[in-house]
Amino acid sequence: QIQLVESGGGLVQPGGSLRLACAASVGTISDYAMGWFRQAPGSERVFVATITRNSDIIRYTDSVKGRFTISRDNAKNMMYLQLNSLKPDDTAVYYCAAHSDGAWALRAQLMNTKWGQGTQVTVSS
Numbered sequence: 001q002i003q004l005v006e007s008g009g010g011l012v013q014p015g016g017s018l019r020l021a022c023a024a025s026v027g028t029i030s031d032y033a034m035g036w037f038r039q040a041p042g043s044e045r046v047f048v049a050t051i052t053r054n055s056d057i058i059r060y061t062d063s064v065k066g067r068f069t070i071s072r073d074n075a076k077n078m079m080y081l082q083l084n085s086l087k088p089d090d091t092a093v094y095y096c097a098a099h100s101d102g103a104w105a106l107r108a109q110l111m112n113t114k115w116g117q118g119t120q121v122t123v124s125s
Contacts, residue, residue: 002027002028002031002032002098002114003026003114004025004114004115005022006117006118007020008021008119009119009120010121011124012123013086013123013124013125014086014087014088015086016086016123017086018083019080020036020081020083020096021078022036022116023078024078024098028074028077029072029074029098030053030074031053032100033050033051033052033099033100033102033103033105034050034079034096035047035048035049035051035096036049036050036079036081036095037094037095037097037109038092038093038094038095039092039093040089040092043092047107048061048094049081050070050107051070051071051072051079051103055072057103058070063089067084068082068083081094083121091124092121093119094119094120095115095116095118097109097115097116099112099113100112
């Protein structure tokens with residue numbers, strides 16, 4: 001079983017940047033497709049980006065394309081999300097996630113998705 005821990009959230013002004021990190025405290029991320037999701041107040045948790053085991057296929061939700069970049073370093077057992085040109089609508093709790101069946105299963109949030117505890121990102125002036 002993999003256990004995930006996010007870091008890097010905080011308060012940032014519109015137009016600013018943050019870098020989120022996801023570390024596996026237990027398990028090996030190379031066995032999993034990985035991704036980021038977010039949940040705004042009063043809303044469901046939604047897909048932001050996914051990355052396959054060897055980083056060959058990356059997907060983003062339309063609203064973050066060109067602004068966010070997902071990456072992973074299997075040797076360091078880490079995944080990252082670079083957030084640029086942040087907008088107030090990006091305010092949410094951001095969750096790191098993993099699924100052993102692949103990125104398609106992760107985007108669908110199928111059973112056996114592994115979740116981190118979340119990190120708050122607030123974009124406000």
